[in-house]
Amino acid sequence: MQQALENMLAMQHSMNTRVHEQWIEQQFAWYRAIWIECGELVEHYGYKWWKKQEPDMAQVQLEVIDIWHFGMSALFAPGKPQRELAAEIAAEVSGFEPAGLDVREATEALAQHALETRSFSPARFWELMLAAGLDFETLYSAYVGKNVLNFFRQDHGYKEGTYAKTWQGREDNEHLVEVMDTLDGGAGDFADQVYAALEQRYREATGAA
Incomplete structure (x- = not known):
């Protein structure tokens, strides 16, 4: 997991640098992108009890991936090596035991955390990832x-x-x-x-x- 996390962090850094060379120092509002993506995810999953809706799980899972992009970006800090950041993420989710939330509940918990702390929680993301039918490999x-x-x-x-x-x-x-x-x-x-x-x-x- 450590190496895969490092790979993803390196890819994310490369992508963000493509958009803005000093993106880490800019301290963009990644938390805002996270909770907005959460709203888009719920749209794909469905929430309208007054009409028939079927979850589009392929799109739900893509929204989970989008959230992961923004979440990793939110965890970067000036001067922090990617190896250290990967180790922190791995430590937080190692042996993670899901609370059994459904997709909507897990999404709301992640969005609430983002709004309250203006940051990103790998553990809350892991709950959503598993609820959406993904594992670390996928x-x-x-x-x-x-x-x-x-x-x-x-x-x-x-x-x-x-x-x-x-x-x-x-x-x-x-x-x-x-x-x-x-x-x-x-x-x-x-x-x-x-x-x-x-x-x-x-x-x-x-x-x-």
Whole structure:
């Protein structure tokens, strides 16, 4: 777990640096992104008791991964080595025993913590991760996939506003789910395969050069 956490932290640092070179010193409001993503997750899971709703668990799990991106970012601090941060996360979730919350309850607990403390709780995230049907192995492979999508977005004009997030009537997150289902998450070049598959779909759907 330690090495996988270090890998993810390194990937997150690389992504955040792409957006802003001194992102750690900027102390962005990551907690705000966390609780807003929690709201989006509940939308996919369903909360309207007055109408029929079926949880879209694939999208719920992608929202969990999005929260993990922002959560890891919130834990960075100036001068703190990534190895030390990975060790702290591993220590907090080692031997974690879930409280048995359902997806909505676990999401609300994480959002409440973010709002009250303006920070991120790996333990509360672990509760949500397990409630959503993920484990650490699937978290890792899904994180790699979404990290690749984030780089793909940046490479294709996301920051400049020229990237088309919706292809053929579906968001790129949905395309990512389909792409990852066709690939071997344990492959050494898994990230490269995901990027290449997204590139092909994007060009076919949008006519991008």
